[in-house]
Amino acid sequence: MNSRVLKLLPHHQQMICNHGESTYPQECCGLVIGVLGRGGKTVIDIIPTENTWNSQSGDFSGEPIVHTSSKRYAIAPQVMLQAQKTARDRGLNIIGIYHSHPDHPAIPSECDRLYAWAEYSYIIVSVNNGKAGTVTSWSLDEHDQFQPESINKII
Template structure:
C-alpha cells in the first residue's frame, strides 16, 4: 500500500494536466514502513525523453515521442537520491501520466520499472486528469495493482 495526502495527489494531477498532451513524470519521496510506503513529498520533474537518442539506442521501431514515453534524467535521479538521503528519506516511487490512455502500465513501463518502487499512473483525457492508480512489480517482474490510501 502507498499512503499519500490529497495535496500529493493534486500535485500529480496538476503536473499531468500542465504537460498534456505529453507524458509528465516525477519522483516520490518518503519512508518504507513494513509493507506500506508513506509519501512525504512528490517532486514533478521534466520529461527528458529524447526520441533521437532512443532511436539510436533502442532501434527505430521502439522509439516513441514524449506523448507515449517518459524518462527522468539520470542526473536528476542522482541529485534527488542524495538530497533524499540527507533528509533521511528514500525514493519510494515514480509517477507519470498516460495522455488519452488508461492508468494501466505499458510494456515499456514494465521493462524500465525497478523492484520495490511504486508507480503511480494518472490517465489524462483531453487535458483533464482522471483515473489514478498505483502499481508495483511482483517477484516475476509483473505489475500488480497497489492500494492507495489518503492520509491527512
C-alpha cells in the same frame, strides 16, 4: 511488510494530477520521496521533473524508438542522483516514480514494465482531453509483473 499499500496526502495526488494536466498532451513525470515501513510506503514529498524522453532514446534492444514524449517518459540520471542525495540527507528514499498517460487508461504499458525498478511504486494518472482522471499505483512482483497497489489517502 505490506508493500502493496501506498499512503499519501490528498495534496500529493493533486500535485500529480496538476502536473499531468499542465504537460498534456505530453507525458509528465516525477519522483516520489518517502519512507518504507511495515504498513507499506508513505509519501513525504513529490518532485515534478522534466520529461527528457526524445526520439534518440532507445529501448533494451538498442533500436531507436519512434515514440515521442506524448507516449513515453524519462527522468535524467543527474536528476535521479540529486533527488536520491536530497532524500538521503532528509532520512528518506525515492520510493517511486509517477507519470501520466495522455488519453490512455492509468494502466502500465509494457514499456513501463521494462523500465521499472523493483520496490518502487509507479503512480499513473490518466489525463483525457487535458483533464486528470483515474490515479493508480503499481509495483513489480517477484516475477517482474506489475501488481496494483492500494492508494490510501492520509487525512
